[in-house]
């Protein structure tokens with residue numbers, strides 16, 4: 134059986150956990166329905182110095198992504214003769230969670246950096262840029278559950294903003310089981326006190342899944358339902374991603390026309 138969150142963090146949450154996470158009318162603690170995403174605000178091109186950037190607020194999550202590249206690889210021996218090397222760093226700011234987090238990379242951040250890189254790589258034409266690197270930095274400024282997914286959604290936009298040729302955007306969202314109900318887009322307390330969490334990333338236009346993980350336990354039927362719920366969440370996020378990309382260029386056009 135998959136291992137649940139680190140026991141200490143889970144116990145802390147369970148001590149503070151309200152008796153019910155979902156009320157008798159199927160409403161969640163933050164007033165959402167079971168299949169509802171948190172409010173999402175996305176902005177593209179928020180940093181002047183990076184080649185591409187994006188920022189997301191998804192519920193209480195606040196996440197910034199920046200991209201540099203394609204550029205010369207340092208150290209040089211890491212260069213690949215036939216493709217760009219994609220590198221990714223997911224990092225949580227010390228002030229992003231209620232207990233100060235060490236700024237040094239934790240095991241969890243190293244793992245998330247790897248799975249996020251693997252979720253984004255299929256969307257990029259890395260073969261167009263041999264001997265170069267594309268570097269992605271994801272900074273979680275405030276965390277409230279589902280940061281790997283929100284990080285992927287944001288980093289994909291930062292890649293597009295950097296003008297890197299892509300097969301599709303990648304949108305990511307988790308579904309899971311809380312108090313016996315299947316729910317979309319778990320917030321922190323639902324993630325930790327709930328029964329299961331299934332993060333999923335999708336290239337919606339190509340209908341290809343690039344990340345699928347599961348923490349907790351579900352029956353096969355519940356797993357299928359959770360996957361479908363997460364796919365639906367990704368499609369909703371995809372529409373918001375496209376809107377955010379377009380609004381950047383509308384703003385640029387308006388500035389040029391003035």
Ligand code: UDP
Pocket residue numbers: 230231234241276277278279280281282321324
């Ligand atoms: N979290 C925390 N302290 C940590 C790491 C995580 O409080 O050192 C919280 C944070 O809100 C995060 C949530 O736990 O979003 C769930 O973490 P998980 O490892 O499941 O990743 P995520 O759901 O953010 O992708």
